[in-house]
Amino acid sequence: MKPMLTLTEFSQIKALSDPFRAEIMMRLMEKPYTGQQLSEYFGMSRAKIHYHLKDLEKNGLIEIVHTEEKNGIIQKFYQSVASGFTPAENLLPHQDVGEYSRQMFLQMNDRTRRHILSAPEESFIMEKASEDPSQWNFVGSIWEISATKEQFKKWVNKYFDLMEELIDLAKDAEKNPDSNVYFISTTALQIDEPSMQRYKKEEKNPD
Numbered sequence: 001m002k003p004m005l006t007l008t009e010f011s012q013i014k015a016l017s018d019p020f021r022a023e024i025m026m027r028l029m030e031k032p033y034t035g036q037q038l039s040e041y042f043g044m045s046r047a048k049i050h051y052h053l054k055d056l057e058k059n060g061l062i063e064i065v066h067t068e069e070k071n072g073i074i075q076k077f078y079q080s081v082a083s084g085f086t087p088a089e090n091l092l093p094h095q096d097v098g099e100y101s102r103q104m105f106l107q108m109n110d111r112t113r114r115h116i117l118s119a120p121e122e123s124f125i126m127e128k129a130s131e132d133p134s135q136w137n138f139v140g141s142i143w144e145i146s147a148t149k150e151q152f153k154k155w156v157n158k159y160f161d162l163m164e165e166l167i168d169l170a171k172d173a174e175k176n177p178d179s180n181v182y183f184i185s186t187t188a189l190q191i192d193e194p195s196m197q198r199y200k201k202e203e204k205n206p207d
Helices: 010-017 019-030 035-042 046-058 095-118 149-169
Strands: 005-007 062-070 073-080 085-087
Touching (some): 005 010, 010 085, 019 046, 019 073, 035 046, 035 073, 046 062, 046 073
């Protein structure tokens, strides 16, 4: 699976702009599924699931990664071709691109919610009280900041550099019996108007 795939056709954007297909894609980014497994997961007929899978496969968004025989029937396992998707420059700006991004954001946040609900109790217990972030074993925060597009993009670049640093730092962690699996979800986007207000105490001039 590629880390990122550039979408070059409007048909790809249109396929991912559908809320249900966006939800299927999130499942197929996690692991391979058969049409039957997705049918059971979503409580939908195999015919309808097959229709959506064929459209996603036709647009080069998913692929068959494994087959196995069960009761004389060949089962096909589908998986996303990439962990993420980005539109090509010639597709910008376009209404469908924005709707695709909105649907993927919604599905990612739903995935985050499911992980929060299923996480073990120990995930939410601090080992010791501290105001030093380096001592925290989980992170949960909401920020609202005014910035120019250039400033925001500069921060995004640093954020991905930091994630690459963590990936490199923990590249051998799976071999360590004391290692844990951490789920990191980040949402950052422009909004219409401020939703958070901070009271600023006026400083009195000394007489």
